[in-house]
Amino acid sequence: MPSQHDKHPSKYTLDRRIPGAFEGETVTRRRFMTGTAHGAGAIAALSFTLPALGFAIGPIFKSTPHRWETAGPTELFPDNNYIPVVITLTPGIGEAGKTLVYVRRKNPAIDTDRYDRTMPYIAITSRCAHLGCPVRWVDAAERFICPCHGGVYDLLGRPVGGPPVRPLDRFYTRVVDGEVQIGSRFSVNSELRRFSPRDPGEPLDGIGQYAYPSRPSIRR
Amino acid sequence: MPKLPAPPVPKPLQAPPPRPGEGNGTVRPHEHAAHGGIAVVDWVDERTSLSGAARWLMFRKVPKGTNWFYTLGSATMFAFLNQAVTGVFLAMYYRPDPSGGAYESVRYVTNDVFLGQFVRGMHKWGSTVMVVLVFLHMGRTFFFGAYKYPRELNWVIGVVLLILTMVMSFTGYLLPFDQRAYWATIVGVNINGTGPLLGPYLSDFLRGGPEFGATTLSRFYAIHMLLVPGLIAALIGAHLYLVAKLGTTAPPWSKAEKDPELRESEV
Numbered sequence: 001m002p003s004q005h006d007k008h009p010s011k012y013t014l015d016r017r018i019p020g021a022f023e024g025e026t027v028t029r030r031r032f033m034t035g036t037a038h039g040a041g042a043i044a045a046l047s048f049t050l051p052a053l054g055f056a057i058g059p060i061f062k063s064t065p066h067r068w069e070t071a072g073p074t075e076l077f078p079d080n081n082y083i084p085v086v087i088t089l090t091p092g093i094g095e096a097g098k099t100l101v102y103v104r105r106k107n108p109a110i111d112t113d114r115y116d117r118t119m120p121y122i123a124i125t126s127r128c129a130h131l132g133c134p135v136r137w138v139d140a141a142e143r144f145i146c147p148c149h150g151g152v153y154d155l156l157g158r159p160v161g162g163p164p165v166r167p168l169d170r171f172y173t174r175v176v177d178g179e180v181q182i183g184s185r186f187s188v189n190s191e192l193r194r195f196s197p198r199d200p201g202e203p204l205d206g207i208g209q210y211a212y213p214s215r216p217s218i219r220r
Numbered sequence: 221m222p223k224l225p226a227p228p229v230p231k232p233l234q235a236p237p238p239r240p241g242e243g244n245g246t247v248r249p250h251e252h253a254a255h256g257g258i259a260v261v262d263w264v265d266e267r268t269s270l271s272g273a274a275r276w277l278m279f280r281k282v283p284k285g286t287n288w289f290y291t292l293g294s295a296t297m298f299a300f301l302n303q304a305v306t307g308v309f310l311a312m313y314y315r316p317d318p319s320g321g322a323y324e325s326v327r328y329v330t331n332d333v334f335l336g337q338f339v340r341g342m343h344k345w346g347s348t349v350m351v352v353l354v355f356l357h358m359g360r361t362f363f364f365g366a367y368k369y370p371r372e373l374n375w376v377i378g379v380v381l382l383i384l385t386m387v388m389s390f391t392g393y394l395l396p397f398d399q400r401a402y403w404a405t406i407v408g409v410n411i412n413g414t415g416p417l418l419g420p421y422l423s424d425f426l427r428g429g430p431e432f433g434a435t436t437l438s439r440f441y442a443i444h445m446l447l448v449p450g451l452i453a454a455l456i457g458a459h460l461y462l463v464a465k466l467g468t469t470a471p472p473w474s475k476a477e478k479d480p481e482l483r484e485s486e487v
Binding site for chain 2: 034056057060089090092095096097110131132134148157197198199201202211212213214215216218
């Protein structure tokens with residue numbers, strides 16, 4: 001039924017003939033109470049879901065500390081063959097935190113890439129760049145070979161067969177008091193240019209370095 | 221016709237119980253017990269009205285031609301219940317300790333606990349059975365056209381349940397923490413990581429860090445036994461509600477019966 005109030009709509013509740021409304025009210029008390037109850041419920045729910053969610057996804061943004069692991073005396077490692085060394089990636093969880101690294105002394109005749117001039121030793125991971133299975137250095141063939149899906153890498157860790165999308169990752173090395181030390185992992189593209197460490201299966205050539213960004217948890 | 225002689229049964233079993241009111245006024249003990257049970261059910265029903273819901277859920281009309289293929293959904297649910305029950309009791313022995321305790325606790329369950337090998341076997345093989353049944357159930361739904369209007373939402377819920385079942389398989393595979401579990405999880409997490417842009421972050425979320433770390437196993441364990449089972453149970457409830465609400469479909473080969481009047485006019 002049209003009335004003069006419909007012709008002149010007002011935001012004030014009194015003009016809208018709402019019973020019990022005070023003059024000057026813009027929101028009815030019922031709406032206000034409904035909104036308050038819903039708002040309080042939302043705050044109560046968010047006060048435990050948001051911290052729990054942040055707690056669960058927090059490790060994505062937490063960076064891992066930089067560690068140096070001793071591999072052995074410098075004279076242990078030749079410059080034309082790899083020596084397998086077990087180092088600890090994650091301390092405190094026993095065998096599950098260890099990984100195998102292949103180490104040799106830098107050989108100017110072999111390591112001719114223009115990116116890596118500072119490190120005295122070459123340390124190559126045993127994690128296949130396809131999906132992370134452990135590769136094995138086969139001395140006779142001078143190849144790293146992965147047992148899972150047939151990835152094959154040459155002496156420098158560059159893929160020469162199978163599904164791997166980039167060369168084997170490497171580790172920073174240094175010599176302290178006659179001992180070779182192994183530091184953090186880094187990834188390399190097909191020209192052995194250095195990148196922040198990526199997970200296996202993530203290519204680094206062309207668009208790959210942008211499709212698989214480096215993560216804050218292991219960016220260096 | 222001559223009657224067969226009565227078998228020599230013990231005396232208490234010989235006399236057929238008289239119907240209520242037919243006897244000589246004495247109420248036998250089992251009648252008391254039956255009346256007690258009815259009284260309890262009545263007491264609950266008067267306060268909850270659950271009998272109506274039970275009737276609504278269980279005494280439904282099903283289409284002509286309903287056959288054994290329609291039991292695949294229930295079979296999947298019972299496979300899930302098997303996983304839930306055996307999993308709860310396996311959790312009494314399992315320790316998500318990556319430095320050797322996890323493997324040792326699984327070895328203990330398998331070799332030393334009474335019926336441990338059986339319960340663990342039910343859980344291990346039941347997981348495969350559940351995945352197989354999920355796919356058979358999905359195939360039945362697809363080939364019978366049971367995903368069509370008005371049941372699309374139930375198909376969507378079913379797909380989410382399929383994905384959650386896969387999450388259960390993936391996270392449960394790590395828990396024995398032997399060589400196969402470890403390397404399969406490394407490979408599985410890295411497969412997740414090959415998704416562009418978000419993949420690397422998903423890997424970090426699953427591992428709880430950039431490398432397989434101290435909390436990866438407990439993370440997988442919590443997802444496997446708390447997070448996903450709760451979601452699956454809730455979604456199975458929604459799935460069943462929609463089945464009861466919308467009813468089941470007739471098989472595609474069954475034809476609608478014609479109205480008798482139309483049939484006569486056709487002749």
